[in-house]
Amino acid sequence: MEKSDWIFPSFIEIINMNYIEKGIGFMKFSSLPPKGTFDAVPKEMELRNYVTEVISNTYKARGFMQIETPMIENLDLITNSDGGENLRLIFKILKRGEKLSIPEGTEVDENTLCDLALRFDLTLPLSRFYAKNRNDLPSPFKAFQMGYAFRAERPQKGRFRQFIQSDVDIIGDNSIFAEISVLKTVSKALNELGFGNSTIKINDRRLLREVIEQAGLGELFETVCITLDKLDKVGEEGVKKELLEKDIAQGKVEELLASLISLKEEGLSKSSSPYAIELAQIMEAVGRNFKIEFDPSLVRGMGYYTGPIYEIVSDEFKSSIGGGGRYDNLMTKFQKEPIPAVGFSIGFERIVQILNDRGFEIPNKGKNIALLVKDIGKFTEAETLAEQLIKKGNVASIFSIEGVNPNKIGKKINSFEKQGFDEVQVIE
Structure with a gap:
């Protein structure tokens, strides 16, 4: 269509015609990544690779x-995961x-239209993986996965x-040695990254259930846990207000909070519970x-935890920088008998963010x-x-400056230094 054929073009049409004349096309797209995601420039990738x-x-x-x-993963597996x-x-x-050919008369909802989903953690995929491959894996199976x-x-x-997420798990060990091994391994990794000042907070879901049941709220265990997790x-x-809004009697709410405070102050030695x-x-x-340290109000958000649960907190971040626990019943989604399992996930993005905020420099870097x-x-x-130079642990990049005006070599060297090169050599 010729421009002369366009009568009374709209504002958008005028813009589109300008784009066509310039060879740009009809639409101008945003260069921003989708909300809640990010691009990583080369320097950031160096740090991410180092942490990995x-x-x-x-x-x-x-x-x-x-x-x-x-x-x-398959949607039905994820939606039935106690997540x-x-x-x-x-x-x-x-x-x-x-x-997508839905029979007429079928009630249509999200689950009718969808059959797959992006995983929201690495624990459920690990459980499915183990159920499929357990005959070819050692027992107990010590696994780690990063992805x-x-x-x-809301970002x-x-x-x-x-x-x-970077997960470390032990499957097939019912003893507390699994918890000890996982916690020591994760803490060692965080120490290596400069987080030796972090604190492990630990609790047990079974002990928490005892406290909630003693307050007469056993039937509301999951909903109470969701609130306590905040x-x-x-x-x-804030917790008290939300529990009251769930139509829980004020006396029971006050008894529950008082029990948790008392347990924290007195410590585990005052409890006769085997879980303590x-x-x-x-x-x-x-x-x-x-x-x-023991934290009787620690919950963890996942409903599949069955025993000890833990988080690692740092003074440099308001929330946790990692967490996990025992999830002995998750395997029953794939087989009848439960298989003991313990896992921990390091908050990779939070670790990277804190290191960036510190102005961290990668050690022993050429x-x-x-x-x-x-x-x-x-x-x-x-x-x-x-x-x-590479054999000595350096990074060496070759660039041609053939034809560059001799008077502008100094400016060229400065441009490479601004790009982040530690050293610039001219080969003549």
């Missing part, structure tokens, strides 16, 4: 074996092709819709090397050197020098 390497090497050195599972409030945050994937998880939540500092965000008064005795043993073993070649005949010489 430290965590992986720590896990491997302690006998944990790396696995990988798909980022996509707590995370079930509201699932990214569901629309059916494709003939699968992206996805949650459709905020340290909380994204796409984020890396204690660090809304405080005691186990927690004390875990704390004694782990506390020889790392700071650990120089980043630019070799500027003025004459193509010197390229072999530059390659030889680059290999020598």
